[in-house]
Amino acid sequence: MVELVRKGVFLFKSRMIVEAADQLSEYEINNRLLSADLGPLSDCSISQETARANTMAYQIMTAHNLSGDWRKLKLRFDSLASHDITYVGIIQTAAASGLKEFPVPYVLTNCHNSLCAVGGTINEDDHVYGVSAARKYGGIFVPAHQAVIHQYMREMMSGCGKMILGSDSHTRYGALGTMAIGEGGPELAKQLLNKTYDMDYPEVVAVYLDGHPIPGVGPQDVALAIIGAVFKDGFVKNKVLEFVGPGVGNLSVDFRNGIDVMTTETTCLSSIWCTDEKVLEFYRIHGRPDAYRKLEPGEVSYYDGLIKVDLGRIVPMIALPFHPSNVWSISELNQHAVEILREIEMIGKKQLENPNVELRLSNKVVNGRVKVDQGIVAGCAGGTFENIAAMAQILEGKSTGTDQFALSIYPASQPVNVELINNRAIEKLMIAGAVLRSAFCGPCFGAGDVPANNGLSIRHTTRNFPNREGSRPGDGQIASVALMDARSIAATALNGGILTPATEIDFPAEIPSYQFNKQIYDNRVYQGFGKAQPKEELTFGPNIVAWPKIRALPQNLLLKVASVIHDPVTTTDELIPSGEASSYRSNPLKLAEFTLSRKDPGYVNRAKAVQALELKRQTLSNGVVIQEVEEFFRPVLKDEKQDVNQLQQIIRDTGIGSVIFAIKPGDGSAREQAASCQRVLGGDANIAIEYAAKRYRSNLINWGMIPFTISTGDQDKLRVDDYLYIPGIRQAIINGEEKVQAVVVGAKGTTMLELKLEDISQEERDIILAGCLMNYYAN
Incomplete structure (x- = not known):
């Protein structure tokens, strides 16, 4: 089904894979090509360096690179995208750093807090701010309920060979020939200020698709199979996935988009696909044929690894709680339901670490089959035209039942919705009970x-x-989500919630034609790019608050450990929860109150107590030492006989802050608030074995927090309320040091800890020294 090749491979004419091909002669290669009926090479060069440059990823990234060195990329993007829980903070950051006008098309969509159901006026206040910012700076404003962010970008902003940066982790348009990256807000602020996105050239992994999907299998099934194969050992972490092979042409564009958007869950950096006549037809339908050009690798292309997917062997899949990589086939789950679900209960109990909740899943087994309570198809992954049309084919003339099971469907855009109305799919689904x-x-x-x-x-x-x-x-609540494809969700709805793969039912699997009605957007979307109105006043609601002042990095740091998390992976949802907390994304002070609230409810009070001491430290005057500040320092001072002046100088040079330790933090969302909320509460650093994604690490740095790493064997040296003294940290950052020594003082005594400063560029060090990105630009 999915096979991994964990070493470099050459791909010849996008059809033949040869491992360690650098050891083969041109004669041997041409013999293989001829035997495969592919004909000889026109370019005899098969060196790794030349072949690496023949990948689509290389061609697109180097075309957007301003550094002159492909190994050290400085990228400028063609357009930007944000939604209504990210754009306020991004524009506020950029405005504080000198923004006058959006230099590239910047799309402000309203698809996250669009219900305006929590917090009174604050969500609509953000939308009003967004309209005023689009007018002032020349942006594109997509009002609430018109489109989810990624569907609008697919329909209106994608283009073959383009690059798009979005402040949402699922920014992926590779199936449309567009390399897209999801990042934290400060990286978009940099682009708005005509700065670059800097990184080392990433490894590129080929995803070789072969065969045809069987009837009843959808894009989510293929995506989950890939995620399940690559996530756990980080095979494609921070790499680019390049989709090639004969199977690409056997998929519709909607099907490709459905796989592509889920590549985020592999922890890859970005994705790109070969383009063909089907992609050209997509752009024709959307009135943008000029956005198409054929993309494919050169005759000989080199990849740092390969994922081979036999589409014909993919079966309906399900990702059980609590991660998209916890993948099983639906048939396997149904055969061993009690055993598998009890295992999930045990894992969940350990991961949740909450005595107030009791996770129960094994009681969902009824007469040997799993019975679920709810089905949802929504957003950039589920709400596409073909997914919902297929559901209508399955449920036409039937019923979802009158029991507890409920089915809700969210089309991804108004144009998709209108076309589903036109072909009566919506009517069929509503009559069935959706x-x-x-x-x-x-x-x-x-x-x-x-x-x-x-x-x-x-x-x-x-x-x-x-x-x-x-x-x-x-509040003692717990619920769970399992990810499935829309087709199998419809099949399950047909059986009243009894888990059913779509391959077990007969339905007409024909893909209906699609017509795009651009008038829907013409009548509602504000198109302001290139039409900035500098005299326009921004409209601020009472919840929109500027970022608090953040100090620069002091000479030394004295940190108190405010949280320790030993889960294998810590998600951004656990660092700062989504849901009702999202309404406060425009108010950093209120949002910070939710930090780690679902994982470690005591964190906020611990961090605040440390922050209060730092504020007192900053007010010290000559000859005066506040007793509680002095007492905070005493555990890490080797000589307790220092006079007042010596102690005063040490305190003056040493910042007090908090720090969290997690084994692998930052999986999931691109939300910058996972880092900025810690900073608002006085956090100075994270300590980890590794960071789950580049975007979380970038967020830490852009908010002036040091992304320390430690060796696996040192993780037990840190406990909540331990002191961590790091003398000379500012000078170490200035000097480009890659390691510093810290003194750890806790209930078990004093020990030394080596903190690593890995792969931090000079500009990133300058941002840390300044205290945050805003300070860096202000300086």
Whole structure:
């Protein structure tokens, strides 16, 4: 089904894979090509360096690179995209750093807080701010319920050979020939200020598709099979996935988009696909044929690894709680349901670490089959035209039943919705019992259709992290999400919630034609790029608050450990929850109150107590030492006989802050607030074995927090309330040091800890020294 090749490979004419081909002669290669009926090479060069330059990823990235050195990329993007829980902070950051006008098309969509259901006026206040910012700076404003962010970007902004940067982790348009990257807000602020996105050239891994999907298998099934194969050992972490092979042409564009958007869950950096006549037809339908050009690798292309996918062997899949990589075939789950679900219960109990909730899944087994409570198809992954049309084919003339099971469907855009109305798919689904809603991302992050306590929801959305569906463990609530394809969700709905793969039912698997009505957007979307109105006043609601002042990095740091997390992976949802907390994204002070609230409820008070001491430290005057500040320093001072002046100088040079330790933090969302909320509460660093994604590490740096790493054997040296003294940290950052020594003082005594400063560029060091990106630009 999915085979991994964990070493470099050459691909010849996008059809033949040869491992270690650098050891083969041109004669041997041409013999293989002739025997495969592919004809000889026109270019005899098969060196690794030349072949690496023949990948689509190389061609696109180097075309956007301003450094002159392909190994050290400085990228400028063709356009930017944000939604209504990210664009306020990004524009505020850029404006504080000198923004006058958006230099590239910047799309502000409203698909996350669009229900305006929590917090009174604050969500619509953000939307009003967005309109005023689009007018002032020359942006594109997509009002609420018109489109989810990634569907609008597919329909209106993608283009073959382009690059797009978005402040949402599922920024992926590779199937349309566009390399897209999801990042934290500060990286978009840099682009708005005509700065670059800097990184080392990433490794590129080929995804070789072969064969045809069998009837009843959809894009989510293929995506989950790939995620399940590559996530756990980080095979494609921070790499680019390049989709090639004969199987690409056997997939519709909607099918490709459905796989592509889920590549985020592999932890890859970006993706790109070969383009063909089907992609050209997509652009013709959307009135943008000029956006198409054929993309394919050169005759000989080199990849740092390969994922081979036999589409004909993919079966309906399900990702069980609490991660998209926890993948099983639906048939396997049904055969061993009690055993598998009890194992998930045990894992969940350990991961949730919450005595107030009791996870129960094994009781979902009824007469030997799993029975679920809810089905949801929504967002950039599920809400596409072909997914929903297929559901209508399955449910036409039938019923979802009158029991507890409920089915909700969210088309990804108004144009998709209108066409589903035109071909009567919506009518068929509503008659069957489905509820149709507007273009909204809520079910993907816990702001819509929250299940009942201990409910199990099957969803064609992007994630199923703990509590991401909206439950609140602090109130004794727990619910769970399993990811599935829309076709199998419809088949399950047909059976009243009994888990059913779509391959077990007969339905007409014909793909209906699609017509795009651009008038819907012409009548509602504000197109302001190139039309900035500098005299326009920004409209601020009472919840929109500027970032608090952040100090620069002091000479030394004295940190107190405010949280220790030993889970194998810590998601951004656990660092700062989604759902109701999202309404406060424009208010950094209020949002910070939610930090780690679902994982470690005591964190905020611990961090605040340390922050209060730092504020007192900053007010010290000559000859005066506040007793509680002095007492905070005493555990790490080797000589307790220092006089007042010596102690005063040490305190003056040493910043007090908090720090968290997690084994692998930052999987999931690109949200910058996972880092900025810690910073607002006085956090100075994270300590990890490794970071789950580049975007989280970037967020830490852009908010002035040091992304320390330590060796695996040192993780037990840190406990909550331990002191961590790092003398000379500022000079170490200035000098480009890659290691510093810290003194750890805790209940078990004093020990030394080596903190690593890995792969931090000079500019990133300058940002850390300044205290945050805003300070860096202000300086």
